[in-house]
Amino acid sequence: MKEKLHFNSKTIHGGQQPDKAYGAVMPPIYQTSTYAQTTPGGHKGFEYSRTHNPTRQALEKSLASIESGKFGFAFGSGLAAMDAVLKLLKPGDEIISTDDLYGGSYRLFTKIFEDFGLKFHFVGMDNLQNISLLINEKTKLIWVETPTNPMMNVIDIKAISALAKPHGIFVAVDNTFASPYLQQPLTLGADIVMHSATKYLAGHSDVVLGSLVLNNEALAERIGFIQNASGAICGPMDSFLTLRGIKTLHVRMQRHCENANAIANYLKKHSKIEKVYWPGFEDHPNHQVAKTQMKDFGGMLSFVTKGGDYSASIKIIEKLKLFTLAESLGGVESLAGHPASMTHASIPKNLREKSGVVDSLIRLSVGIEDVRDLIADLKQAIG
Ligand SMILES: *Cc1c(COP(=O)(O)O)cnc(C)c1O
Numbered sequence: 001m002k003e004k005l006h007f008n009s010k011t012i013h014g015g016q017q018p019d020k021a022y023g024a025v026m027p028p029i030y031q032t033s034t035y036a037q038t039t040p041g042g043h044k045g046f047e048y049s050r051t052h053n054p055t056r057q058a059l060e061k062s063l064a065s066i067e068s069g070k071f072g073f074a075f076g077s078g079l080a081a082m083d084a085v086l087k088l089l090k091p092g093d094e095i096i097s098t099d100d101l102y103g104g105s106y107r108l109f110t111k112i113f114e115d116f117g118l119k120f121h122f123v124g125m126d127n128l129q130n131i132s133l134l135i136n137e138k139t140k141l142i143w144v145e146t147p148t149n150p151m152m153n154v155i156d157i158k159a160i161s162a163l164a165k166p167h168g169i170f171v172a173v174d175n176t177f178a179s180p181y182l183q184q185p186l187t188l189g190a191d192i193v194m195h196s197a198t199k200y201l202a203g204h205s206d207v208v209l210g211s212l213v214l215n216n217e218a219l220a221e222r223i224g225f226i227q228n229a230s231g232a233i234c235g236p237m238d239s240f241l242t243l244r245g246i247k248t249l250h251v252r253m254q255r256h257c258e259n260a261n262a263i264a265n266y267l268k269k270h271s272k273i274e275k276v277y278w279p280g281f282e283d284h285p286n287h288q289v290a291k292t293q294m295k296d297f298g299g300m301l302s303f304v305t306k307g308g309d310y311s312a313s314i315k316i317i318e319k320l321k322l323f324t325l326a327e328s329l330g331g332v333e334s335l336a337g338h339p340a341s342m343t344h345a346s347i348p349k350n351l352r353e354k355s356g357v358v359d360s361l362i363r364l365s366v367g368i369e370d371v372r373d374l375i376a377d378l379k380q381a382i383g
Contacts, residue, residue: 007066007181008250014065015072016058027058029240051228055236059243060211063201066180066246067193069213071220073227074239078176078196079104080232081210083112085141085172085192087226088219091117093140098125098155100148100355102174103344109143124355125155126286128163135167144190145174146183147290150302150339150363151356152277154286157293161189170219176200176330181253182294186215199330200299202245203252207238252332252368256299259374260366264301266375272382277302277356299366300329302339305382308360313338317362319381322373329365334374337363 005013019027030053035046046052056074064072075081082105089095097109099122109120123130125144142164146155161171172192173185179200185193195201197209214220227233234242264278279290280297290297305312317325323336327343337343340359344352366374 010065011062011181011249012247015061019054027055027240027243029236030054031236049236050231050233053233053236053239055243056234056239059239059246062243062246063195063197063211064213066249067175067186067213068180068184069186069193069215070217071214071223073212073220073223074197074234074242075210075212075227076232076234076238077208078174078194078198078210079108081194081196081212082108082174083232084212084223084226084230085194086113086118087230088170088222089118089140092119092138093117094119094121094134094136094138095141095143096121096123096131096134096139097143098145098148098153099123099351100151100153100357101143101145102149102176103339103346105143105145105174107346122351124153125160126153126289128156128159131160132163135163135169139167139169142169142171143174144171144185145177146293147177147279147298147300149177149343150277150300150337150361152279152284152300152302154279154284154290154293156286156289157183157185157188157190161191165189177300178294178298179249179253179330181250182257182296182298186213188293191216191219197242197245198328200253200256201249201330202242203249203331204241204245205328205331205333207241207245209234209238209242253299254296255368256366257296259368259371260299260301260364261297262371263364263366263374263378266378267301267303270382272306274304274306274308300363301366302361302363304358304360304362310340310359313360313362316381320377321380322369322377323364323381329363331365332368334367334369335365337365339363 033049037043060072170191173190176196193213195211267276278301323334326335
């Protein structure tokens, strides 16, 4: 019955039931590494906490439910979850991904997995032809991130999944920026959805955690095997915090979207602002895709000041009082970041600038404070 619920109920009830031991409404934090057996193999489904833990399992069921998938897996970080996906592949396999990728993902691909014989291609994915030109019999995975970070390009998940399917290529979507409140990639044809739950899912900047959700049973079995065999799991406390965060995801996301909308429109009219990147604008190149694929336009945006350079942007960021200068995103509090020197510092400058991540670009993760206070803060900082 619970899987038929609407999204705003699934965040609270999806895959959940009162704890079997004492009826606790929230799953207890099962801070244990091991479980008593009555005879070798005689246990209640839990043997060792790398393999299974009741608190993590409650989270994994919630994750599957909110992404409209069958199988959920939680990891120690978003990158650990990605690492597990890449371990599905073999030397010689090829992966196509976007040229506007989260810096840490780019680093994992090029600095770790290239050495294991995987070959990565990075292309602009809003043009499908860029992808189809690269597809060959070695192509095994298409890795999508949408909206992209920090340029806010929107990639058509349904179109890419349709393109990949006849070739037997798996499509994985990093859904961190959108969250399942805005889009559910599995329902659009993707095979794997990944999250840095550190961001919107947990939502309170107090935990680092990653997740995967899938529908394909054979693929899920392999991911479960890798999760246990490689061991990059999350602990029970972090599972609990993430589960608690998910319960308010829909209310938080609604406010994130409203506030970002107001701020994007404020900045667009500002005489000192050159350009605002936010998919809600009708003149955003992927606005139509965003409108069809997403429920709303999210809480992230980026902007460039007029004639702005490195130092002008740094000055604005330093003047902000309510927006905190910090890495990360998706928490209740507003953050400002400078991608060129922070999240994207690991991407070579020429590659970075080609995709629009210039030195003067400022990225905002719009929180859920009173938007009047956020706008007042931007006003005093930009001048
Ligand atoms: C933060 C982030 C990651 C990495 O997640 P961690 O939890 O920090 O390991 C991956 N993709 C995107 C889009 C992110 O924002």
